[in-house]
Amino acid sequence: MLNPGAAYEKTNFHIGVPILSNVYASVGNTVLNVDNLFNTRDFNVNVAESLDRISAKDFVAFNQKIDLINFGWKRKSIYYTAGVYQESDAVFNFPKDLLELAYFGNAGQNRSYDIGQINFRGNLQTVFHIGINQQVNDDLHIGVRGKLYTSSVNIKSVGNTGHFVSKENEEGLLLNQSISNLDLRFQSTGFESFDELTPGNILIGSNYGLGLDFGLSYYFNDRLEFTGSILDLGFIHFSKDTRQDVYQGFFEYDGLSLQFPDFQNGDDLITYYQNLGDDIETNLPEEITSGSYMYMQPTKINLGLSYNFGGEAGPCNCRLKSSGKRSGNQTLSLHAFSMVSAGNLFYSLNGMYERSFWKVLYAKVSLGIDQFNRPNYGGGLALDVWKLNLSLNVDRLNHFNNIYNAEALTYQFGLNLKL
Known part of the structure; x- marks a missing residue:
């Protein structure tokens, strides 16, 4: 799925469990981990x-x-793939100024708060895809994959502007x-x-879009x-x-003086905040x-360079070419993502070492950097026995001894059948 043009093994048919x-x-x-907030020190000090x-x-x-379903089949010199997967993703920027306003308040601060720091997007979608390899x-393999996106849940707020300014007056009595x-x-x-969404609504959404992958x-x-x-x-x-909420304009005020209602005439208590x-x-x-509005998918770019060496491994059940190009049972590689x-x-640059044992x-192992951790250690295992492939x-292996010190965690699992 990372590369529709990868030179992978082309069985007559494969299907994912x-x-x-x-x-x-x-x-x-x-920037933060659990230990930054929850440790033996005073919680308020940690928050500040x-x-x-x-x-x-x-x-x-x-x-x-x-992956709800993923399968592929070979016809002549082309390997076709198809499937359906469900995906959710969200990105939320820390609105630093507004968080400080909420925690410290604005009394005595005499500063400007940037409302434009509100920036987030989230999407829940199902993707139907079909591709050719x-x-x-x-020497050359190419591939393309077409996608149909469907979604019933989405939220975004990007490109906002505005400032909230709070200053004491000359007497220091009002803001x-x-x-x-x-x-x-x-x-x-x-x-x-x-509250009316059902699994069927989530699987087949009421809004649609199109996409392409190239590799x-x-x-x-x-x-x-x-x-x-x-x-x-x-x-x-x-x-x-859909719903769109828009707030625009300018507003200036010098604070509200305390008002004393005329209770005898039936007035209610009028508060400052009201x-x-x-x-x-x-x-x-x-x-x-x-x-209506448009949601652009976050486009991903992957680049890789690998060098194979070591003892001959025989047929490789993960990247076999009909020309027999792959040589060696060990691989050193570089992978870049943005x-x-x-x-x-979002970015990552990883160096990886791969080794096969007994052809099964x-x-x-990998070492790299990304937007979350520097450095970042990773590891992977794959078992290829009979017609079964397990990965x-x-x-973030460098944080496994204490995940409370990790800014990020990532896991992946896969089970596929090859026929």
């Missing part, structure tokens, strides 16, 4: 230090994927406060009727291979069960519409 052929989950953030540590460029990310010649250049937008799908594999010689792919060049057009809320609602009205989501750069067991990959 439903729901178990690929189970993947990853969660992480760029954590707020000081983060910036508006730091973010939390989550990605999960399950063609061996052009002894002069203002909201300027506000343009705050929330777009969502499915949240108005979230290739090229052998410079019998040991050196280059791979590359571009994934999820696509979009979803959300038009059903008056303030009425003023804000009048000057910054909320506009709610149900118009993606932009909600304006945040394959082991891999397990684990990331």
Whole structure:
């Protein structure tokens, strides 16, 4: 799935065990871990230090994927693949200014808070795909995969602007406060009727989109291979069960003096926050519409370079070429990945060593850097016995002795049959 043009083994037919052929989950953030907040020190001190540590460029990310069904078959010189997978992903930037405003308050701060730091997106989708993999010649494989996206749940708020300024007046008794250049937008799908969603609604969503994957594999010689792919060049057009909330404008106020109601004439108690809320609602009205919007898929780029060496391993059940190009039972490789989501750069650069044992067991270790951990150690095992292929990959091994110190964790599991 990482490369529709990979030079992998082409059986007559393969099928993934439903729901178990690929189970993947990853969660992480760029700055904090559990131990930063929950340790033997005072919790309030930990919160204050954590707020000081983060910036508006730091973010939390989550990605999960399950292959519901995945299969492929060979016809002449082309290997066809098809399947369905369910995926959810979310990215949320830390709005540093607003978090500090919520925790410390604005009394005595005399500062500006950037409302534009609100930045997030999340999507739950099902993807139907079909692809072809063609061996052009002894050295070159190419592939393309078409995708149909369907979704009933989506949320995003990106590209916001605005500032909240709070300053004491000359007497130091009242706060002069203002909201300027506000343009705050929330777009969502499915949240108005979230309690009515069923597994069927989630599997087959009411909004659709299209996408493409491209990939290739090229052998410079019998040991050196280059791979590359571009994934999820696509979009979803959300038009059903949508909602858009827009806040725009300017607002300035000098604080509200305490008011004493005339209880004898039946007046109710008027609080500061009630008056303030009425003023804000009048000057910054909320506009709610149900118009359509576009969700662009976060496009992913993968590049790889691998060198095979060592004793001859015989047929490799993971990347066999009809030309017999692969040589050796050991591989050194480099893999680079990049993606932009909600304006945040995701990246990784990993060096990997792979070794096969007895033509049935394959082991891999990796060392690299990414947006979450520096360095990052990973490991993988694959078992290829008879017609069964079983794989397990684990990331962040350098934090396994104490996962509370990890900013991120990643796991992957797969079970497939080859016929």
